[in-house]
Amino acid sequence: MSYFYEFIDYQEDLPIRLFVNSVAYVPFHWHKEVEIIYVLQGWITIHVDQRSYELKQDDIIVVNSMSVHQIERTNQDNVLLTLQFNPELLDEQRVVACNSLYQTSKNQEMYDRIRHYLAQMAWEASKKTQGSRNYSLGLLYMLAGHLMRYFSMVMTEEKQKNVKDYDYQRLNRVLQFIDRNYSQKITLQSIADQEHLSLHYFSHFFSDKIGIPFQKYLTSVRLEKAVDALMNTNHSITQIALDCGFANVKLFNKYFKERYNSTPGAFRESLTTAKSVDPARKPLTYEESPSADYYEVDTIQAMESLYRYLEPSQESNAVSSSVSSVTSDHVEIHMNEQDEGTPFKKHWNWLTTAGRAVEGLRADWQAQFLELQARLGFSHIRFHGIFNDEMMVYTETEDGEPIYNWAYVDKLYDFLLQAGVRPYVALSFMPSVLARSKETIFLWRGHIAPPKDQKKWNALVHEFVRHCLNRYGLEEVSTWYFEVWNEPDLSGVCWAGSKQEYFEFYVETALTIKSISPQLRVGGPALGYGSLWNDNWAEEFIDHCSNRQAPIDFFSFHVYSEYPSLKEEAYKLTTLMPPTFYLDSVKRLRSKLKATAMPELELHMTEWNFSLYDRNLIHDTMFMGAFVTHHALQTLSTLGALAFWSFTDVFEESRVLASMFYGGFGLINRNGLKKPSYYAFELLAKLGDRILSQGDGYIVTSGRNGSLQILMYNYAHVDQLFASGDWSGLTETSRYTIFEEKGNRSYHLKLDGLERRYKVTSYRLDRKHGSVFDEWIRLGAPTYPTEEELQFLQHRSVPEMQIGWLDAAVAEHLEQTYIVPPHGILLLSLQPQY
Structure with a gap:
């Protein structure tokens, strides 16, 4: 039998x-490399070596050099993790006998x-953070030592001769x-x-068995040794060249x-000047082998089975336990209390959002909203589905005459107005009776088709607005605010018509609303951000409104x-x-x-969150607190409204x-537990109404009666591996x-001119x-918590919160560092x- 030799290229360093x-x-x-397959x-x-094994999830086998x-x-x-490493790390007189098929309760700990070790090495290869190479080398030596101590045995002569034909033994010697x-x-x-062979015969023999010419293989070995010397010695380039067998530099x-x-x-x-992360470097690779039928796979879920073997502290907080004691950044905040500051609008708590109208009739939804409104005091609320079939708004007689029913709309709007919030009316989606086709979106089947009769849609909008005027x-x-539809640029997703059909749909709807009263506010189009970056949808929409004199x-x-x-980067994978x-x-x-023609239009970001997927596990984490804070402060003075999607799960x-x-969108989960994103809004709401100072990761404001607020945050984005998909x-x-x-981030605060005693x-x-998610994990992560457990998590x-006092003598020149x-x-x- 003939076997082919695989030449293995090591990773960069x-x-x-x-x-x-x-x-x-x-x-x-x-x-020649030792191979571990997990x-x-x-x-x-x-x-x-002439034996067959069936390996399943979690099994390990070591293939010797x-x-x-x-x-x-x-x-x-199948999905495999494969580690191949230099056999010089092991004793050449010994062979590793490691196969988890022989794992028992007594030796499981050794496996x-x-x-x-494999989990930690995969982790370091993926993260490529400061010191990753050193950690990886240490882990490699620990792994090799563990194999030698617990799984190695002396190689017998019979083992050495085992099933290796004469050619194989010859190549092994070479x-x-x-x-x-x-x-x-x-x-x-x-x-x-x-080897007692002719030059011609041996040349062909080596190339046939190895797959590359002899000289190329020799050069590869020498380069491999040279790289090791460059990384691990202070020898000169000339000395390394000569030591590795090169004729000259x-x-x-x-x-x-x-x-x-x-x-x-x-x-x-x-290597010496860039010991930190280089984004261009490959993380853990997912690649094909040139000598075999390997193929790439999506590993989003596959690595979970391995990462559970990380140290508990590492798995639970991304080794932040070791990092959190280190201060990696230092920020100076200097200001004088005599500064008058600049007034600003808290655009983040003007508009809140929810899923759809009928959910607002539920007791749990309303209880959460009342609590939210009592603490944050939003001005307006936006949600989908005011015309959905489940709101019972529109039906027709057998003769096609419209029947309007505002009972559920009144019940919902009465509740909202009593709670001190006003509707930001998203005019979507289409009643099924009016829709010209049957396309829907979401689990609750919102109809996305244009109306089969534009005049009937106009009449619906007219009667709806007129009813609201008569009642309120x-x-x-x-x-x-009346917003016409939702993301009509997403053709086939949120709008089952053409772009031009939406443009005319908007014009007709806007003119209908304004015909009732010019004081009513109408706009749109709730544009998706893909179109914002990808084409001229926005400009064409404005031009059409201008040409048609639509408000x-x-x-x-x-x-x-x-x-x-x-479009020009269609080859790229989805990234963050x-x-x-x-x-x-x-x-x-x-x-x-x-x-x-409308350069100064008021801008409303009526949806934003970290992810557009309502199952992204990041949404529940402490990350979202800093995320909300960062973007709320970064977009100050650029928007009329910044509406987080959404307030509840x-x-x-x-x-x-x-x-x-x-991983739901909400500030509050379905059990009424407030997430870090909610508390970020609560802290932002405590800011004053004038900005005294603002910089990277902080803002200083002043409020009534001479109060001061200093807000500091430490935003950490997703890493390069996660962002790449x-x-x-x-x-x-x-x-x-x-x-x-x-x-950690260190903030050195220095305030001058404070002349009073302060609380x-x-x-x-x-x-x-x-962070309720972290408390849930510490509690044991119950799927269906009891009432007692929910109360515990809530508290x-x-x-x-801590309270202290600042005497006037100290306040005059306040200087303090916060972590x-x-x-x-x-x-x-x-x-x-x-």
Whole structure:
């Protein structure tokens, strides 16, 4: 039988190759590297040294150096983690006998230790944070030592001869000779003579077995040794070249640049000057092997089976336990109390949102809203579905005459107005009787088709607005906002008509509303952010309104973090955008409008959240507190409204899941528990009405009676791996592994000119104070919590509040340093005492 030799390229700066793959069929082959295969999902059949094994999820096997092996897919798909490393780390006189099929309750801990090392190595390879190479090397040596101590045995002569034909033994001798003598002068002729073969025969023999010419293989080995010397010694480039068997430095430079696209000197310099993360470097690889039938797979879920073997502290908080004690950033806040400051509008708590109208008739929805409104005091609320069939608004007689029913609308609007909030009316979606086709969206089947009769739609809108005026009066309704449809640019998703059909639909609807009273406010189009970045939809819409003399009092749009799929970058995978994306989107829209007839239109961001998916587990975490704070402050003075989507998880666009923290959009979960995003709004609401100072991660405001508010936060974005589309580190109970590993932030506060005694109230919101998800995990993550457990979580999950006093003598020159952990927020409120 003939076997082929696989030449393995190590990763950039480590003597390993670590990758995730799926296998259909890998024929018999061999390589000098030791290989560890861990089955993340599914089953495989592996043949090693004339024996076959079926491995399932969580199984491990070690394939020794020079062992012939074959891998086959079974009737189930598979996902594997493969580690290949230099056999020099092991004793060449010993062989590793490690196969988890022989795992028992007595030796399970020894196998779990291997899984733990693999999990940590995969983690470091994925994160590529400060010190990753050193950690990975340490883990590699620990793994090798563990294998030697608990799984190795002396290689017998019979084992050495085991099933290896004469050619295989010959090639084995040659490769070992090269590995030991690479620094000496080695020629093809000398090896041929040593093996008693002709030059011609040996040359073809080597190329056939290895797949590359002898000289290329020798050069690869020498380059491999040179890279190790560049990283781990202070030897000169010349000395390394000679020590590794190169005839001269010029030749060494030539081969090195061909292989690594860099000179040896530049390679070494990059290692010493760039020990931090380089975004361009590959994380844990998902790649094909040149010598076998490997194929890439989506590993979002596959790595979960491995990451559970991380250290408990590492899995639960992305090793923030070790980082949180380190201060990685320092911010100076200097100001004088005599500064008058600049007035500003709190655009983040003018408009709130919810899922759809009929949910607002539920007791739990209303109870949550009343509590929200009592603490935050929103001016308006927006939701879908005021004309949905479930609101019983519109039907027709057999003759096609319209029948209007405002009973549920009145019940909902009466409640909202009594709660002190006004409707921001999203005129969507279409009553099924009026829809010209049957396309729907969401679990609750909102009809997205244009009306089959525009005049009947106009009549519906006319009667609806007229009814509201008759019930609540013009003075009240003139403070409402009427938004025509939702994301009509998403053709086939939210609008089953053409772009031009929507433009005319808007014109007809807007003119209908204004015909009742010019005091009523109408606008739209609730544009999706993909169109904002991808085409000229916004400009064309404005131009059409201008040409048709259609009223538009405000322009509404939506923004989320997911990549907006630019046409010229269609080849890219879905990614997450940087923290500046929301402000960049506002600026982009404003620049678009400046080229139209309506350059100064009031802008309303009527939906925004981290993700547009209502099952993104990040939505429940402490990250959202800093996320809300960061974007609320970053977009100051750029928008009329910044409407977070949405205030509650009593929300049914998708089927409700069992878990109480499933990643819903809401500030409050369906059990009434407030998430960190909610408390971020509460702290923002405590700010004054004039800005005295603002900078990276902080704002200082003044309020009535000379009060001061200093808000500081430590925003940490998702890391490069997660942003690129790999969500393998995000699980129901482990949700912090996917963020940048930032340390604490130090804020040095210096206030001058305070002339009174002050009451100082501090509010601290972080993973230990006010994060209900983290408290839920500490409680044991119950899926269906009891009433007692809910009350416990409710009382535990509030920001820490402390009160102190500042005497006038100290206040005159206040200087203090405050520490804020990643995702944390700290608010200081100074109230003068008389």
